[in-house]
Amino acid sequence: MSTATAAPKGAAAAAATKTARRTNRSTNVMRGGNPWIYFIALIVVAFSLGPVLYGVISGFRTNGDLIRNPSGLPDPWVLKNYSGILSDSNFWRYTLNSTVIALITTALVVICGVMAAYPLARYKFKGREGIYTIFVAGLLFPATVGVIPLFILIRDLNLSNTWWGIALPQAAYALPLTVVILRPFLQAIPNELEEASQLDGASRLGFFWRILLPLSGPGLVTVGVLAFVGSWNAYLLPLLLLLGDNKTLPLGVADFSAEHSTDIAGVFAFTSLAMIPALIFFLAMQKRIVSGLQGAVKG
Template sequence: MIHRKKSQAGKNTLPLHAIAWIVGAFILIPVVYAFLGGFKENSELSANPFGLPEAWVTANYTEVLGSGSFWLQMWNSTFIAVITTVLTVGFAALAGFIFARYAFRGREVLFTLFTAGLMFPFAVAILPIFVLLRTFGLLGNPLGVILTQAAFGLPLTIIILRGFFRSIPGEIEEAAIIDGCSPFGFFWRILLPMARPAIATVSVLAIVGSWNNFMLPLVVFSEEANWTLPLGIQQFQGQYASDTARILAYLVLAMVPALGFYAIAERHLVGGITAGATKG
């Protein structure tokens, strides 16, 4: 009977597994195509786009790695992504702590205002953002990108962290207060360490979102010294429009840091989202 139930359960999950493999293939095939294409000559890329390279040409990758502009754009993207993440997670953690652990008049209304930010796509607000940044003199300044990305990242981050903070038993906070811990001490010494899965989740979302952001840096930056990698890819594509293999190599190298960070933090990602979604 147990064997029959296991067999039936396995059959029921087959469609889900098939869908997962299909979706995974749609995501993975373009990445593999770009990676292999970076090792080919352009003539071979046209004749054999999906096969293995006949002769592995490493010059496409080494020339990109030897370019000073690539490393400058890498630094700009890294700096903006790290500062954006620190601001987003830091302010969202404080706000999520207040919304989760304190009851005050208008709390739910204020929380609803924060979550309403999810309903406004970034592209819709690009013109007001441009005018606002110009008014404050932040055009051409990395702060113009950092502060805007942090503001748009706060709603989802607060939702996830608030849900996780609310799942922490009140007895733990009461015990900490009895031992002489202040409210901020409880938040800093106890709550944040317990919230590592959720912190990892929102950090991944913030870093990857900042790393892939193209429109905002395009609007804010006009000088090449401030360009991030997405802008560098566009410029590189225009400069080497006929050299598709080198463009693919540049694209792959630009993806490596974000993919690497995601791979390291991936084990926390699902757990953190689930905690914020189900325990709020």
């Protein structure tokens, strides 16, 4: 594995300069500790979290309390809104639909996306920029543009009101961003690694499997999480394509808030529970997403 030797050398050098930078950092103007900075950070936190916390806390109120005193803390705290939603079979049905659809979408996006990005990033061939432009142009197609014909197409494919019927188009709409993010990511992998693997007799496919895929893990996680959350949060396509038992959580939230317009506390409870899974999943992955997006935006 002489391919690996290039990396550790560079890594050691990078690590060395990194630690050097860190020690320098504590003595320069970029240092924190200024109370104003913490004050501003606090405002940003309150601004970001306020509405979310308001929703979650309001789920613990009674409806009477919500009308009398919407800005204070709940009095009394009640669990019945949340327990009511949790024992609602529709809620679990919607959650299952959202989960399965998001998983299928994510798998399709990651597999097709990295496969397409690989030649676009590392092969030289005629028409490469042309194909890449197709994906970039894809960024401009909102689902809204083709939604009526899409509805007819899905019906003709006998996929109406099924998990695949929503996952396939969603994956297609997520692919452009995936390729646009992954391409610079794959391009950034040093040519020396590819040359070294060639010297060791690996084919381009071998390079793809053994070196490129493992190295692009963070990028794949980024696009995977973006696809998952995109699917989890999607509204327009499910709104037009899914009915009854196959509805996803955003549709459920919208339906619930329309049907129970007098039970505002219940609406808040439903909304809060619906946002938890994506919130936890996304925030757990946050660091990787940022490192992946960084590559895309710089490129």
